[in-house]
Amino acid sequence: MIISAHVTHKSADMKALELIGRHDEKALLHHLRRIQGVKECAVLRTCNRVELYAVTDEPSTTRNGMEAMVSRFIPFDHEQNLVQFRSDLESIRHLLRVSSGLExxxxxxxxxxxxxxxxxxxxxxxxxxxxxxxxxxxKAISVGKKVRTETKVNKGAVSIGSAAVDLAERLLGSLEGKTILVIGAGEMATLIAKHLIEKRPNAIFVSNRTYDRAVELAWYLGGQAIRLDSLYDYLHKCDIVLVATSSPHVILDRARVEKAIAKKGEGEKLIIIDVSFPRNVADDVRLLKNVEMHDIDGLRDIAQENIMRRKKEVFEAERIIAEELSLLEKKLEEMGASEVIRALRQKFEAIKEVEIRKAINRLNHSSEDIETIVTDFANALANRFLADPTEMLKLASREKRVEILKAARELFRLEESKNVS
Ligand SMILES: NC(=O)c1ccc[n+]([C@@H]2O[C@H](COP(=O)([O-])OP(=O)(O)OC[C@H]3O[C@@H](n4cnc5c(N)ncnc54)[C@H](OP(=O)(O)O)[C@@H]3O)[C@@H](O)[C@H]2O)c1
Known part of the structure; x- marks a missing residue:
C-alpha cells in the first residue's frame, strides 16, 4: 500500500512550510525510511511543498509514523488541515498532477x-x-513531459521567477528606469533575469556567493556584478531587490538593511521580493520604515490569475493524467504476479537451454535426419515443461485439492485451447 503526506502552499504559508523545509531532502528521507513498515520511500521538497511518499505493509502504523514525523517539525493541530494524507491511487494521481505542474x-x-x-x-x-x-x-516524470508537449499548460511566462518580476512591476507601476539588485545566480535568479531584461530597467546589479557566476549573469543582463560581502553598499541605490539563493541562512538582516537604506532619499522605498526557500531575508526586515517585503506567499494573486488563464489547458492535462493513471493502475495490479512470472521464465529458460544444446549436438555429430531430431527436441521440451505440473496435479487429485485442478484449467486456458492450431 502507498501512503503519502503533503504539506503544500495550498494549506500552509511560508512560515509553516519553512519549519519542515529547512531540513534537506536527505535528512527527511532518512527520517522517513526509519518509520515502521516502510519498504520504499521518497521525499519531494520544493519551495512550496514537502511531500513524503512511502510503500508500506503496515499502513496505519506508517501513517501514524509519518504524522509524528511531520508534527516533530511543524506542530499542527488536526483542525488546521495543514497536512494532507493520501493513499494508493490518490497518492499516485497527486504525484502525476504535481509533475505536470497542475499542483x-x-x-x-x-x-x-x-x-x-x-x-x-x-x-x-x-x-x-x-x-x-x-x-x-x-511514470510521473514521463507524464509531466507528455502534458507539456501535448498541451499548452506551460506556454508563456510561467515560473516563480516570472511571477516575481510581475509582482515587482505591479508594485512599482513599471520597472523602466528602475535600479534592481538580484541576489543569487542560480536557476531561479536566471529565470528572474530573463524576465527582467524585457522590462528595460535603468541598472541591474547581480550579487552572488561565487563572484564569477555573478559576473556571468550580470554580463547576460548588461548589468554589474557585485561581491556578496559588499551588497549592503548598493542597497540604497536600488528600488527593488530580488532574492533567490539556496542559502540556509539569512542573507539580509534587519540591522544592516536599516543602516544601508538610511542613505536613501526622504520617502524613497525599497521593495524586497524573496523567493528563496527557506527565506533569505530576516522576517523583521518587513518592520522597517520605507521597506516593503514579499515572499512566495505574496505571489498568490498572480498565481490565481495564471490559473484562470490556463483553465482549458488544465482540463486537457487532467484528461491525459486520467488516461495514464489507468494504464499505471493496471501495471501495478499486475506487479503482484511479476515475481512468479520471473521465476517461471527462469526455470523454463534453463530447460530450453539444455534441450537446445542436446539438439545442436545431435545435428552436428550424428547422421540422424533433421525431422527426427526436431521432433525429439519438441517432445523433450514438452515433457520436461509438463513434468512438474503433471506430478503436482496428480498429487492434488490424491489429496482432493480440487482448487488446484481448477486453477490449472484456468492458468493454461484448457477450455479455450481445444482447437490449438
Ligand atoms: N528552481 C525553482 O523552481 C525555484 C522556485 C521557487 C523558489 N526557488 C528557490 O530559489 C532559491 C534558489 O534556487 P535555484 O533553483 O536557483 O538553486 P540553484 O540553481 O542551485 O542556485 C543556488 C544559488 O544559491 C546560491 N547559494 C547557495 N548556497 C548559498 C549560501 N550558503 N550562501 C549564499 N548563496 C548561496 C548559489 O551560489 P553559488 O553560485 O555560489 O553556488 C546559487 O546562486 C532556493 O531557495 C529555491 O528554493 C526555486
Missing part, C-alpha cells in the same frame, strides 16, 4: 518536473526506491 503555485511551471526527477534520483541513490515507487516516479 504548482504557478500552474504549468516547468521546474517542478526536474524537482520530481531529483527526488526520485536521490531516493534511488540512497537505496530507498523499490519496484513500486520506481514505476510510479518514472
Amino acid at each position: 504548482s503555485m504557478i500552474v504549468g511551471e516547468d521546474q517542478i518536473q526536474f524537482q520530481v526527477k531529483r527526488a526520485y534520483e536521490l531516493a534511488e541513490s540512497e537505496g530507498c526506491i523499490g519496484p513500486i515507487l520506481s514505476l510510479i516516479f518514472r
